[in-house]
Amino acid sequence: MYREGIQARMFHFQMSSLRMAVRTFSSSSSVAQMVRPPISVFGIEGRYASALFSAASKENQLQNVERDMVLMGQVMEKNREAAEMLQSPIVTKHEKKQMLQRLAQEHKISPLSLNTLAAMSENGRLGLIHKFLKTFAQIMSAERGEVQVTVTTAKPLDASQGKALEAALAKFSTKGQTMRIEAKVDPTIIGGMIVSIGDKYVDMSTASKIKMYSKIIEETV
CATH class of the missing domain: 3.30.429 (Macrophage Migration Inhibitory Factor)
Incomplete structure:
Protein backbone atom coordinates (compact mmCIF):
# COMPACT_ATOMS: atom_id res chain seq x y z
CA MET A 1 0.00 0.00 0.00
CA TYR A 2 2.83 2.37 0.90
CA ARG A 3 4.61 1.64 -2.40
CA GLU A 4 1.37 2.09 -4.34
CA GLY A 5 0.82 5.43 -2.62
CA ILE A 6 4.30 6.60 -3.63
CA GLN A 7 3.75 5.43 -7.21
CA ALA A 8 0.42 7.26 -7.35
CA ARG A 9 2.01 10.48 -6.10
CA MET A 10 4.88 10.09 -8.57
CA PHE A 11 2.41 9.58 -11.43
CA HIS A 12 0.45 12.66 -10.34
CA PHE A 13 3.68 14.69 -10.22
CA GLN A 14 4.71 13.49 -13.69
CA MET A 15 1.31 14.38 -15.14
CA SER A 16 1.49 17.84 -13.56
CA SER A 17 4.96 18.33 -15.02
CA LEU A 18 3.75 17.16 -18.43
CA ARG A 19 0.81 19.58 -18.39
CA MET A 20 3.14 22.42 -17.39
CA ALA A 21 5.54 21.50 -20.20
CA VAL A 22 2.69 21.48 -22.72
CA ARG A 23 1.54 24.92 -21.56
CA THR A 24 5.09 26.26 -21.76
CA PHE A 25 5.59 24.79 -25.23
CA SER A 26 2.28 26.22 -26.43
CA SER A 27 3.14 29.64 -25.05
CA SER A 28 6.61 29.57 -26.60
CA SER A 29 5.19 28.49 -29.95
CA SER A 30 2.66 31.32 -29.99
CA VAL A 31 5.37 33.87 -29.20
CA ALA A 32 7.61 32.42 -31.92
CA GLN A 33 4.78 32.66 -34.44
CA MET A 34 4.06 36.32 -33.70
CA VAL A 35 4.93 38.87 -36.35
CA ARG A 36 7.07 41.36 -34.51
CA PRO A 37 6.40 45.08 -35.00
CA PRO A 38 9.12 47.16 -36.71
CA ILE A 39 9.82 49.09 -33.51
CA SER A 40 9.97 48.15 -29.84
CA VAL A 41 6.92 49.19 -27.85
CA PHE A 42 6.42 48.89 -24.13
CA GLY A 43 3.78 48.66 -21.45
CA ILE A 44 0.43 46.91 -21.46
CA GLU A 45 -0.75 49.07 -24.35
CA GLY A 46 2.34 47.94 -26.26
CA ARG A 47 1.45 44.28 -25.79
CA TYR A 48 -2.07 44.79 -27.14
CA ALA A 49 -0.81 46.91 -30.05
CA SER A 50 1.86 44.31 -30.91
CA ALA A 51 -0.69 41.48 -30.78
CA LEU A 52 -3.06 43.37 -33.07
CA PHE A 53 -0.24 44.17 -35.50
CA SER A 54 0.79 40.51 -35.58
CA ALA A 55 -2.75 39.23 -36.15
CA ALA A 56 -3.47 41.84 -38.83
CA SER A 57 -0.18 41.05 -40.60
CA LYS A 58 -0.98 37.34 -40.76
CA GLU A 59 -4.43 38.03 -42.21
CA ASN A 60 -3.22 40.79 -44.58
CA GLN A 61 -5.53 43.22 -42.82
CA LEU A 62 -3.07 45.92 -41.74
CA GLN A 63 -4.65 48.69 -43.82
CA ASN A 64 -8.17 47.85 -42.67
CA VAL A 65 -7.13 47.61 -39.03
CA GLU A 66 -5.22 50.89 -39.22
CA ARG A 67 -8.36 52.52 -40.61
CA ASP A 68 -10.33 51.04 -37.71
CA MET A 69 -7.91 52.45 -35.15
CA VAL A 70 -8.01 55.91 -36.76
CA LEU A 71 -11.81 55.80 -36.63
CA MET A 72 -11.74 54.76 -32.97
CA GLY A 73 -9.45 57.68 -32.23
CA GLN A 74 -11.92 60.03 -33.90
CA VAL A 75 -14.80 58.49 -31.95
CA MET A 76 -12.94 58.90 -28.66
CA GLU A 77 -12.26 62.54 -29.53
CA LYS A 78 -15.69 63.55 -30.82
CA ASN A 79 -18.10 61.27 -28.94
CA ARG A 80 -17.54 62.23 -25.31
CA GLU A 81 -20.33 59.98 -24.06
CA ALA A 82 -18.81 56.89 -25.69
CA ALA A 83 -15.29 57.83 -24.56
CA GLU A 84 -16.33 58.31 -20.94
CA MET A 85 -18.40 55.14 -20.92
CA LEU A 86 -15.63 52.94 -22.35
CA GLN A 87 -13.05 54.26 -19.89
CA SER A 88 -15.26 54.42 -16.81
CA PRO A 89 -14.45 51.92 -14.02
CA ILE A 90 -18.12 52.05 -12.98
CA VAL A 91 -19.64 50.88 -16.28
CA THR A 92 -19.93 47.09 -16.48
CA LYS A 93 -18.00 44.97 -18.97
CA HIS A 94 -21.28 43.90 -20.56
CA GLU A 95 -22.31 47.52 -21.16
CA LYS A 96 -18.89 48.33 -22.63
CA LYS A 97 -19.12 45.30 -24.89
CA GLN A 98 -22.51 46.46 -26.16
CA MET A 99 -21.12 49.95 -26.79
CA LEU A 100 -18.17 48.52 -28.74
CA GLN A 101 -20.50 46.38 -30.83
CA ARG A 102 -22.67 49.40 -31.65
CA LEU A 103 -19.63 51.45 -32.63
CA ALA A 104 -18.28 48.57 -34.73
CA GLN A 105 -21.58 48.26 -36.57
CA GLU A 106 -21.94 52.01 -37.05
CA HIS A 107 -18.39 52.54 -38.34
CA LYS A 108 -17.94 49.14 -40.02
CA ILE A 109 -15.03 48.19 -37.78
CA SER A 110 -13.53 44.80 -38.65
CA PRO A 111 -14.02 41.76 -36.39
CA LEU A 112 -10.26 41.61 -35.77
CA SER A 113 -10.19 45.16 -34.40
CA LEU A 114 -13.39 44.62 -32.43
CA ASN A 115 -12.01 41.44 -30.85
CA THR A 116 -8.91 43.29 -29.66
CA LEU A 117 -10.96 46.11 -28.13
CA ALA A 118 -13.32 43.56 -26.58
CA ALA A 119 -10.34 41.75 -25.04
CA MET A 120 -9.10 45.04 -23.57
CA SER A 121 -12.57 45.63 -22.15
CA GLU A 122 -12.79 42.13 -20.68
CA ASN A 123 -9.41 42.58 -19.00
CA GLY A 124 -10.24 46.05 -17.69
CA ARG A 125 -7.71 47.79 -19.95
CA LEU A 126 -9.88 50.26 -21.89
CA GLY A 127 -8.53 53.00 -19.63
CA LEU A 128 -5.39 52.65 -21.75
CA ILE A 129 -7.21 53.02 -25.06
CA HIS A 130 -5.64 56.39 -25.93
CA LYS A 131 -2.13 55.05 -25.30
CA PHE A 132 -3.00 51.88 -27.20
CA LEU A 133 -4.23 53.82 -30.25
CA LYS A 134 -1.15 56.04 -30.19
CA THR A 135 1.18 53.04 -29.89
CA PHE A 136 -0.49 51.24 -32.78
CA ALA A 137 -0.21 54.40 -34.90
CA GLN A 138 3.52 54.54 -34.11
CA ILE A 139 3.94 50.90 -35.17
CA MET A 140 2.15 51.51 -38.46
CA SER A 141 4.17 54.67 -39.09
CA ALA A 142 7.40 52.72 -38.61
CA GLU A 143 6.04 49.94 -40.85
CA ARG A 144 5.79 52.49 -43.68
Missing part, protein backbone atom coordinates in the same frame (compact mmCIF):
# COMPACT_ATOMS: atom_id res chain seq x y z
CA GLY A 145 9.36 53.63 -43.07
CA GLU A 146 8.36 56.87 -41.40
CA VAL A 147 10.57 58.38 -38.70
CA GLN A 148 8.79 60.46 -36.07
CA VAL A 149 10.61 63.70 -35.30
CA THR A 150 9.56 66.20 -32.65
CA VAL A 151 11.18 69.62 -32.58
CA THR A 152 10.48 71.88 -29.61
CA THR A 153 11.42 75.56 -29.75
CA ALA A 154 10.75 78.55 -27.52
CA LYS A 155 9.03 80.40 -30.39
CA PRO A 156 7.35 79.18 -33.59
CA LEU A 157 9.74 78.71 -36.52
CA ASP A 158 9.19 80.84 -39.61
CA ALA A 159 9.07 79.34 -43.12
CA SER A 160 12.79 79.72 -43.85
CA GLN A 161 13.78 78.26 -40.48
CA GLY A 162 11.40 75.35 -41.04
CA LYS A 163 12.93 74.54 -44.43
CA ALA A 164 16.47 74.77 -43.04
CA LEU A 165 15.51 72.42 -40.22
CA GLU A 166 13.94 69.89 -42.61
CA ALA A 167 17.11 69.91 -44.74
CA ALA A 168 19.28 69.31 -41.68
CA LEU A 169 17.06 66.52 -40.35
CA ALA A 170 16.93 64.81 -43.75
CA LYS A 171 20.60 63.89 -43.28
CA PHE A 172 19.62 61.63 -40.39
CA SER A 173 17.29 59.50 -42.53
CA THR A 174 18.32 56.45 -44.53
CA LYS A 175 17.07 55.29 -47.92
CA GLY A 176 13.37 54.48 -47.86
CA GLN A 177 12.68 56.50 -44.72
CA THR A 178 10.43 59.55 -44.51
CA MET A 179 10.69 62.17 -41.80
CA ARG A 180 7.42 63.11 -40.07
CA ILE A 181 8.21 66.36 -38.29
CA GLU A 182 6.03 67.70 -35.49
CA ALA A 183 6.81 71.22 -34.29
CA LYS A 184 6.03 72.19 -30.71
CA VAL A 185 6.42 75.47 -28.85
CA ASP A 186 7.53 75.61 -25.21
CA PRO A 187 8.56 79.07 -23.94
CA THR A 188 10.13 77.54 -20.82
CA ILE A 189 13.15 76.30 -22.80
CA ILE A 190 13.99 80.03 -23.34
CA GLY A 191 15.91 79.45 -26.59
CA GLY A 192 17.57 76.83 -28.77
CA MET A 193 15.66 73.62 -29.42
CA ILE A 194 14.99 70.08 -28.28
CA VAL A 195 14.98 67.44 -31.02
CA SER A 196 13.61 63.92 -30.69
CA ILE A 197 14.28 61.55 -33.62
CA GLY A 198 12.74 58.14 -33.08
CA ASP A 199 14.26 56.95 -29.80
CA LYS A 200 17.10 59.51 -29.93
CA TYR A 201 16.91 62.73 -27.93
CA VAL A 202 19.05 65.87 -28.20
CA ASP A 203 18.55 68.80 -25.83
CA MET A 204 20.08 71.99 -27.25
CA SER A 205 17.85 74.36 -25.31
CA THR A 206 19.08 77.43 -23.48
CA ALA A 207 17.31 76.22 -20.34
CA SER A 208 19.33 72.99 -20.27
CA LYS A 209 22.57 74.94 -20.76
CA ILE A 210 21.70 77.29 -17.90
CA LYS A 211 20.94 74.27 -15.73
CA MET A 212 24.25 72.65 -16.70
CA TYR A 213 26.28 75.81 -16.02
CA SER A 214 24.46 76.36 -12.72
CA LYS A 215 25.37 72.84 -11.64
CA ILE A 216 29.02 73.40 -12.59
CA ILE A 217 29.10 76.63 -10.58
CA GLU A 218 27.49 74.94 -7.56
CA GLU A 219 30.03 72.12 -7.67
CA THR A 220 33.01 74.49 -7.85
CA VAL A 221 31.87 76.85 -5.09
Whole structure:
Protein backbone atom coordinates (compact mmCIF):
# COMPACT_ATOMS: atom_id res chain seq x y z
CA MET A 1 0.00 0.00 0.00
CA TYR A 2 2.83 2.37 0.90
CA ARG A 3 4.61 1.64 -2.40
CA GLU A 4 1.37 2.09 -4.34
CA GLY A 5 0.82 5.43 -2.62
CA ILE A 6 4.30 6.60 -3.63
CA GLN A 7 3.75 5.43 -7.21
CA ALA A 8 0.42 7.26 -7.35
CA ARG A 9 2.01 10.48 -6.10
CA MET A 10 4.88 10.09 -8.57
CA PHE A 11 2.41 9.58 -11.43
CA HIS A 12 0.45 12.66 -10.34
CA PHE A 13 3.68 14.69 -10.22
CA GLN A 14 4.71 13.49 -13.69
CA MET A 15 1.31 14.38 -15.14
CA SER A 16 1.49 17.84 -13.56
CA SER A 17 4.96 18.33 -15.02
CA LEU A 18 3.75 17.16 -18.43
CA ARG A 19 0.81 19.58 -18.39
CA MET A 20 3.14 22.42 -17.39
CA ALA A 21 5.54 21.50 -20.20
CA VAL A 22 2.69 21.48 -22.72
CA ARG A 23 1.54 24.92 -21.56
CA THR A 24 5.09 26.26 -21.76
CA PHE A 25 5.59 24.79 -25.23
CA SER A 26 2.28 26.22 -26.43
CA SER A 27 3.14 29.64 -25.05
CA SER A 28 6.61 29.57 -26.60
CA SER A 29 5.19 28.49 -29.95
CA SER A 30 2.66 31.32 -29.99
CA VAL A 31 5.37 33.87 -29.20
CA ALA A 32 7.61 32.42 -31.92
CA GLN A 33 4.78 32.66 -34.44
CA MET A 34 4.06 36.32 -33.70
CA VAL A 35 4.93 38.87 -36.35
CA ARG A 36 7.07 41.36 -34.51
CA PRO A 37 6.40 45.08 -35.00
CA PRO A 38 9.12 47.16 -36.71
CA ILE A 39 9.82 49.09 -33.51
CA SER A 40 9.97 48.15 -29.84
CA VAL A 41 6.92 49.19 -27.85
CA PHE A 42 6.42 48.89 -24.13
CA GLY A 43 3.78 48.66 -21.45
CA ILE A 44 0.43 46.91 -21.46
CA GLU A 45 -0.75 49.07 -24.35
CA GLY A 46 2.34 47.94 -26.26
CA ARG A 47 1.45 44.28 -25.79
CA TYR A 48 -2.07 44.79 -27.14
CA ALA A 49 -0.81 46.91 -30.05
CA SER A 50 1.86 44.31 -30.91
CA ALA A 51 -0.69 41.48 -30.78
CA LEU A 52 -3.06 43.37 -33.07
CA PHE A 53 -0.24 44.17 -35.50
CA SER A 54 0.79 40.51 -35.58
CA ALA A 55 -2.75 39.23 -36.15
CA ALA A 56 -3.47 41.84 -38.83
CA SER A 57 -0.18 41.05 -40.60
CA LYS A 58 -0.98 37.34 -40.76
CA GLU A 59 -4.43 38.03 -42.21
CA ASN A 60 -3.22 40.79 -44.58
CA GLN A 61 -5.53 43.22 -42.82
CA LEU A 62 -3.07 45.92 -41.74
CA GLN A 63 -4.65 48.69 -43.82
CA ASN A 64 -8.17 47.85 -42.67
CA VAL A 65 -7.13 47.61 -39.03
CA GLU A 66 -5.22 50.89 -39.22
CA ARG A 67 -8.36 52.52 -40.61
CA ASP A 68 -10.33 51.04 -37.71
CA MET A 69 -7.91 52.45 -35.15
CA VAL A 70 -8.01 55.91 -36.76
CA LEU A 71 -11.81 55.80 -36.63
CA MET A 72 -11.74 54.76 -32.97
CA GLY A 73 -9.45 57.68 -32.23
CA GLN A 74 -11.92 60.03 -33.90
CA VAL A 75 -14.80 58.49 -31.95
CA MET A 76 -12.94 58.90 -28.66
CA GLU A 77 -12.26 62.54 -29.53
CA LYS A 78 -15.69 63.55 -30.82
CA ASN A 79 -18.10 61.27 -28.94
CA ARG A 80 -17.54 62.23 -25.31
CA GLU A 81 -20.33 59.98 -24.06
CA ALA A 82 -18.81 56.89 -25.69
CA ALA A 83 -15.29 57.83 -24.56
CA GLU A 84 -16.33 58.31 -20.94
CA MET A 85 -18.40 55.14 -20.92
CA LEU A 86 -15.63 52.94 -22.35
CA GLN A 87 -13.05 54.26 -19.89
CA SER A 88 -15.26 54.42 -16.81
CA PRO A 89 -14.45 51.92 -14.02
CA ILE A 90 -18.12 52.05 -12.98
CA VAL A 91 -19.64 50.88 -16.28
CA THR A 92 -19.93 47.09 -16.48
CA LYS A 93 -18.00 44.97 -18.97
CA HIS A 94 -21.28 43.90 -20.56
CA GLU A 95 -22.31 47.52 -21.16
CA LYS A 96 -18.89 48.33 -22.63
CA LYS A 97 -19.12 45.30 -24.89
CA GLN A 98 -22.51 46.46 -26.16
CA MET A 99 -21.12 49.95 -26.79
CA LEU A 100 -18.17 48.52 -28.74
CA GLN A 101 -20.50 46.38 -30.83
CA ARG A 102 -22.67 49.40 -31.65
CA LEU A 103 -19.63 51.45 -32.63
CA ALA A 104 -18.28 48.57 -34.73
CA GLN A 105 -21.58 48.26 -36.57
CA GLU A 106 -21.94 52.01 -37.05
CA HIS A 107 -18.39 52.54 -38.34
CA LYS A 108 -17.94 49.14 -40.02
CA ILE A 109 -15.03 48.19 -37.78
CA SER A 110 -13.53 44.80 -38.65
CA PRO A 111 -14.02 41.76 -36.39
CA LEU A 112 -10.26 41.61 -35.77
CA SER A 113 -10.19 45.16 -34.40
CA LEU A 114 -13.39 44.62 -32.43
CA ASN A 115 -12.01 41.44 -30.85
CA THR A 116 -8.91 43.29 -29.66
CA LEU A 117 -10.96 46.11 -28.13
CA ALA A 118 -13.32 43.56 -26.58
CA ALA A 119 -10.34 41.75 -25.04
CA MET A 120 -9.10 45.04 -23.57
CA SER A 121 -12.57 45.63 -22.15
CA GLU A 122 -12.79 42.13 -20.68
CA ASN A 123 -9.41 42.58 -19.00
CA GLY A 124 -10.24 46.05 -17.69
CA ARG A 125 -7.71 47.79 -19.95
CA LEU A 126 -9.88 50.26 -21.89
CA GLY A 127 -8.53 53.00 -19.63
CA LEU A 128 -5.39 52.65 -21.75
CA ILE A 129 -7.21 53.02 -25.06
CA HIS A 130 -5.64 56.39 -25.93
CA LYS A 131 -2.13 55.05 -25.30
CA PHE A 132 -3.00 51.88 -27.20
CA LEU A 133 -4.23 53.82 -30.25
CA LYS A 134 -1.15 56.04 -30.19
CA THR A 135 1.18 53.04 -29.89
CA PHE A 136 -0.49 51.24 -32.78
CA ALA A 137 -0.21 54.40 -34.90
CA GLN A 138 3.52 54.54 -34.11
CA ILE A 139 3.94 50.90 -35.17
CA MET A 140 2.15 51.51 -38.46
CA SER A 141 4.17 54.67 -39.09
CA ALA A 142 7.40 52.72 -38.61
CA GLU A 143 6.04 49.94 -40.85
CA ARG A 144 5.79 52.49 -43.68
CA GLY A 145 9.36 53.63 -43.07
CA GLU A 146 8.36 56.87 -41.40
CA VAL A 147 10.57 58.38 -38.70
CA GLN A 148 8.79 60.46 -36.07
CA VAL A 149 10.61 63.70 -35.30
CA THR A 150 9.56 66.20 -32.65
CA VAL A 151 11.18 69.62 -32.58
CA THR A 152 10.48 71.88 -29.61
CA THR A 153 11.42 75.56 -29.75
CA ALA A 154 10.75 78.55 -27.52
CA LYS A 155 9.03 80.40 -30.39
CA PRO A 156 7.35 79.18 -33.59
CA LEU A 157 9.74 78.71 -36.52
CA ASP A 158 9.19 80.84 -39.61
CA ALA A 159 9.07 79.34 -43.12
CA SER A 160 12.79 79.72 -43.85
CA GLN A 161 13.78 78.26 -40.48
CA GLY A 162 11.40 75.35 -41.04
CA LYS A 163 12.93 74.54 -44.43
CA ALA A 164 16.47 74.77 -43.04
CA LEU A 165 15.51 72.42 -40.22
CA GLU A 166 13.94 69.89 -42.61
CA ALA A 167 17.11 69.91 -44.74
CA ALA A 168 19.28 69.31 -41.68
CA LEU A 169 17.06 66.52 -40.35
CA ALA A 170 16.93 64.81 -43.75
CA LYS A 171 20.60 63.89 -43.28
CA PHE A 172 19.62 61.63 -40.39
CA SER A 173 17.29 59.50 -42.53
CA THR A 174 18.32 56.45 -44.53
CA LYS A 175 17.07 55.29 -47.92
CA GLY A 176 13.37 54.48 -47.86
CA GLN A 177 12.68 56.50 -44.72
CA THR A 178 10.43 59.55 -44.51
CA MET A 179 10.69 62.17 -41.80
CA ARG A 180 7.42 63.11 -40.07
CA ILE A 181 8.21 66.36 -38.29
CA GLU A 182 6.03 67.70 -35.49
CA ALA A 183 6.81 71.22 -34.29
CA LYS A 184 6.03 72.19 -30.71
CA VAL A 185 6.42 75.47 -28.85
CA ASP A 186 7.53 75.61 -25.21
CA PRO A 187 8.56 79.07 -23.94
CA THR A 188 10.13 77.54 -20.82
CA ILE A 189 13.15 76.30 -22.80
CA ILE A 190 13.99 80.03 -23.34
CA GLY A 191 15.91 79.45 -26.59
CA GLY A 192 17.57 76.83 -28.77
CA MET A 193 15.66 73.62 -29.42
CA ILE A 194 14.99 70.08 -28.28
CA VAL A 195 14.98 67.44 -31.02
CA SER A 196 13.61 63.92 -30.69
CA ILE A 197 14.28 61.55 -33.62
CA GLY A 198 12.74 58.14 -33.08
CA ASP A 199 14.26 56.95 -29.80
CA LYS A 200 17.10 59.51 -29.93
CA TYR A 201 16.91 62.73 -27.93
CA VAL A 202 19.05 65.87 -28.20
CA ASP A 203 18.55 68.80 -25.83
CA MET A 204 20.08 71.99 -27.25
CA SER A 205 17.85 74.36 -25.31
CA THR A 206 19.08 77.43 -23.48
CA ALA A 207 17.31 76.22 -20.34
CA SER A 208 19.33 72.99 -20.27
CA LYS A 209 22.57 74.94 -20.76
CA ILE A 210 21.70 77.29 -17.90
CA LYS A 211 20.94 74.27 -15.73
CA MET A 212 24.25 72.65 -16.70
CA TYR A 213 26.28 75.81 -16.02
CA SER A 214 24.46 76.36 -12.72
CA LYS A 215 25.37 72.84 -11.64
CA ILE A 216 29.02 73.40 -12.59
CA ILE A 217 29.10 76.63 -10.58
CA GLU A 218 27.49 74.94 -7.56
CA GLU A 219 30.03 72.12 -7.67
CA THR A 220 33.01 74.49 -7.85
CA VAL A 221 31.87 76.85 -5.09
